[in-house]
Amino acid sequence: MTIRLLGRRNSCNVQKVMWMLDELELDHDHVEIGGAFGGNDSAAFLSLNPNGTVPVLKDGGLTLWESHAILRYLAAQYGSGRFWPEDPVDRAVVDQWTDWTATTFQPAWIALFWQVVRTPAPQHDAEAIAAALHRTYRSFEIMDTRLASSPWLAGDAFSIADIAAGAALYRWSSMEIDRPELPHVEAWHERLSERRAFREAVCRSFEELRGRTAY
Ligand SMILES: N[C@@H](CCC(=O)N[C@@H](CS)C(=O)NCC(=O)O)C(=O)O
Numbered sequence: 001m002t003i004r005l006l007g008r009r010n011s012c013n014v015q016k017v018m019w020m021l022d023e024l025e026l027d028h029d030h031v032e033i034g035g036a037f038g039g040n041d042s043a044a045f046l047s048l049n050p051n052g053t054v055p056v057l058k059d060g061g062l063t064l065w066e067s068h069a070i071l072r073y074l075a076a077q078y079g080s081g082r083f084w085p086e087d088p089v090d091r092a093v094v095d096q097w098t099d100w101t102a103t104t105f106q107p108a109w110i111a112l113f114w115q116v117v118r119t120p121a122p123q124h125d126a127e128a129i130a131a132a133l134h135r136t137y138r139s140f141e142i143m144d145t146r147l148a149s150s151p152w153l154a155g156d157a158f159s160i161a162d163i164a165a166g167a168a169l170y171r172w173s174s175m176e177i178d179r180p181e182l183p184h185v186e187a188w189h190e191r192l193s194e195r196r197a198f199r200e201a202v203c204r205s206f207e208e209l210r211g212r213t214a215y
Pocket residue numbers: 008011012013014033034035040052053054055065066067068215
């Protein structure tokens with residue numbers, strides 16, 4: 001049974017799953033849904049994900065939404081201990097950083113992305129941009145401090161925590177903003193850039209999203 005990923009390739013949450021599927025070298029179908037493609041408000045799609053959001057993963061009898069739940073599932077089912085360790089202590093640290101991205105880092109950087117890229121330029125609000133940048137920078141400082149003492153967010157091994165947070169890096173580094181120096185984040189970005197799966201999934205133009213607030 002083929003794995004099927006539903007979701008537009010220019011969604012950062014879909015990109016996390018694309019990246020993971022590629023790391024695991026898993027054969028799969030990919031169906032573009034959401035954004036300019038639409039289809040995510042259809043009854044058929046809502047029966048898969050009542051939130052009407054992407055990504056959704058189908059694998060055999062399983063239908064799964066929430067990008068980080070999908071990362072955990074793929075690692076558990078196909079990773080043989082890679083990317084989401086079986087040891088409870090190591091796993092807890094991966095989960096800590098993955099959940100921190102969901103609750104703290106991603107809301108901050110997505111708010112910045114909306115202010116700078118999704119909001120049409122004539123409606124840009126300098127104060128809102130500065131506030132979003134400040135909040136995002138605070139998260140990057142936390143990562144920079146962490147990455148000063150370990151190559152990957154959860155320690156010595158690359159994990160789903162790096163995928164969850166690393167999905168932001170292309171947009172962060174190419175948005176039209178003043179970026180503070182973050183030497184350890186930059187070194188981590190370079191390490192991630194050595195991974196083909198990161199380059200293929202994440203380093204993609206987001207021009208189609210510029211000035212679009214409809215989705
Ligand atoms: N917490 C969810 C968020 C899902 C989400 O908000 N997806 C956005 C794209 S990043 C979406 O479906 N937007 C509507 C659309 O693309 O039409 C996850 O991590 O999967």
